[in-house]
Amino acid sequence: MTKITLKGNPINTVGKLPKVGKKAPKFNLIKSDLSKAKLKDFKGSKLILNIFPSLDTGTCAASVRRFNKEAGNLENTKVLCISRDLPFAQARFCGAEGLDNVITLSDFAKGKFGKAYGVTIKDGPLANLHSRAIVIINEEGEVTYTQQVPEIVDEPNYEDALKAL
Template sequence: MATVTLGGNPVHTNGELPKTGSKAPEFQLVKQDLSRATLADFSGSKLVLNIFPSIDTNTCATSVRTFNAKASALENTKVLCISRDLPFAQKRFCGAEGLENVINLSDFPTGQFGKDYGLEITDGVFSGLHTRAVIVIDENGVVTYTELVPEIANEPNYEAALAAL
């Protein structure tokens, strides 16, 4: 279990992020068209997993916009923005913002990705959602960087994540 804060108040997660150097746990997430995406679908690509509680909060929206802007210059890299939001909300947001360089994936309906990656918030007002984190996975499926953002309301360290690619 890890401890982060939300507005300065401690909240806990159900586990720890995958360790750097380990194989990334397999996942199955929901795309905007309600089909499924798995880690294997992205085999051979470098991945930035931008994970957050909800697309409808300022910091979460900013992280998606920022990674979208930076992703356009990255070779063989995909940015996956992952939350428990319904795929329809993710699609609405990206359409309204004109975001085309990120892939939004939903951990709806079970939240299993959050559980498997140690990201599920277990207490407080965001209980059941994901905490804010960034995980970088290389083209062989190995975790090369992780960041559990200590204060959920803060943005991740974009430069450190991109440097890990």
């Protein structure tokens, strides 16, 4: 369990982020076209997992916009924006914003990704959504960097995440 806050009020996640130096947990998420996306589908690319509660919040939307901007300059790197939003909402948001450098993936169906990565919020008003976190995975599927944002309304430290690539 990880203790974080929501506007200063304590909340908890169900676990901890994967350990740096270990293999990333497998996942099975849903793309905007309702097809499945698995970790192994991205083998050979560096991955930035931009994990957040919902695109319907300003901070989450800002993180997707920022990573979309950065993704255009990253070599052999894919940015996966992961939430429990419905795939339709993710596609609508990216379409309306003209964001095409990121890949949105949904954990709406069973929430297994959130549990495997330790980001499912356990209590409080955002219970069952994901916390705000960054996980970077190298070409071999190993976790090389993690960042659990301690205050959920704050943006991640983009500079540290990008340096970790």
